[in-house]
Amino acid sequence: MEPIDTLSYGHNSGRGQTIFLPLLKSHYLLLWSFCTIFLPSAHAALRNVVIMEKVEIFDTPTLRTTANITQHSPASVPAVFVEMVALQDISQLKINSVFTVRSRTGELQAALYNSTLGLCEFLEHPFRNRLLQIIQLELIRHSNIPTKCPMRAGLYYIRNVSFARARIPSFLPASYFRVDVNLLKTKPWQTVLETRWYGKLIKK
Numbered sequence: 001m002e003p004i005d006t007l008s009y010g011h012n013s014g015r016g017q018t019i020f021l022p023l024l025k026s027h028y029l030l031l032w033s034f035c036t037i038f039l040p041s042a043h044a045a046l047r048n049v050v051i052m053e054k055v056e057i058f059d060t061p062t063l064r065t066t067a068n069i070t071q072h073s074p075a076s077v078p079a080v081f082v083e084m085v086a087l088q089d090i091s092q093l094k095i096n097s098v099f100t101v102r103s104r105t106g107e108l109q110a111a112l113y114n115s116t117l118g119l120c121e122f123l124e125h126p127f128r129n130r131l132l133q134i135i136q137l138e139l140i141r142h143s144n145i146p147t148k149c150p151m152r153a154g155l156y157y158i159r160n161v162s163f164a165r166a167r168i169p170s171f172l173p174a175s176y177f178r179v180d181v182n183l184l185k186t187k188p189w190q191t192v193l194e195t196r197w198y199g200k201l202i203k204k
């Protein structure tokens with residue numbers, strides 16, 4: 001099934017703008033939590049398959065980062081490659097993750113999920129953040145990012161992760177999305193790394 005234009009989920013405000021119903025948004029979050037907690041392998045509804053499309057990186061000298069999305073053959077699913085060079089230990093950071101549904105043309109709709117927590121807290125308790133947990137489960141065999149603090153200065157990589165088998169809650173509609181994963185310094189707030197991952201969910 002092809003992704004449908006997500007504009008159709010919104011409510012037309014009359015000024016040519018599409019807004020999300022707050023009810024819809026909280027429904028999503030509630031259902032998402034419910035499904036990931038209580039129904040880890042829910043019955044055989046159509047599965048959501050992730051197809052990655054594009055990545056944008058805004059890095060800083062603290063964590064020099066490059067990334068690409070490569071499709072090895074027409075039959076394979078595009079895969080993610082990332083390399084990060086940490087000049088210093090980076091444990092004292094916060095990690096912010098956002099899931100936004102977007103329209104086919106790329107306009108962003110409401111963020112359905114936006115959460116910030118300490119990097120160490122996340123590494124040690126990934127289940128506290130549903131979105132990052134889905135990502136982390138896919139990285140385990142394809143990355144040398146530590147599963148505990150401290151995260152020392154050094155070279156980190158993610159290689160050839162397609163997310164094709166990621167467990168995306170099946171109640172989410174076929175849609176285009178953007179996932180932001182950002183690293184932030186506090187006092188003062190400063191972005192160390194900003195990454196934006198564009199893709200789509202298709203039903204299979």
Ligand SMILES: *[C@@H]1O[C@H](CO)[C@@H](O)[C@H](O)[C@H]1NC(C)=O
Nearest residue numbers: 066067068069070081082083
């Ligand atoms: C980009 O993808 C290719 C594989 O197609 C890989 O060899 C290369 O290292 C990647 N670059 C980065 C920065 O990950």
Ligand SMILES: *[C@@H]1O[C@H](CO)[C@@H](O)[C@H](O)[C@H]1NC(C)=O
Nearest residue numbers: 096098100111114115116180
């Ligand atoms: C996520 O929430 C923070 C504040 O809680 C806000 O500053 C940020 O702009 C939000 N991100 C997005 C993409 O909406």
Ligand SMILES: *[C@@H]1O[C@H](CO)[C@@H](O)[C@H](O)[C@H]1NC(C)=O
Nearest residue numbers: 072076077079159160161162
């Ligand atoms: C990436 O994984 C695919 C199979 O999932 C494999 O065919 C391909 O050779 C791998 N590429 C790299 C650069 O590791």
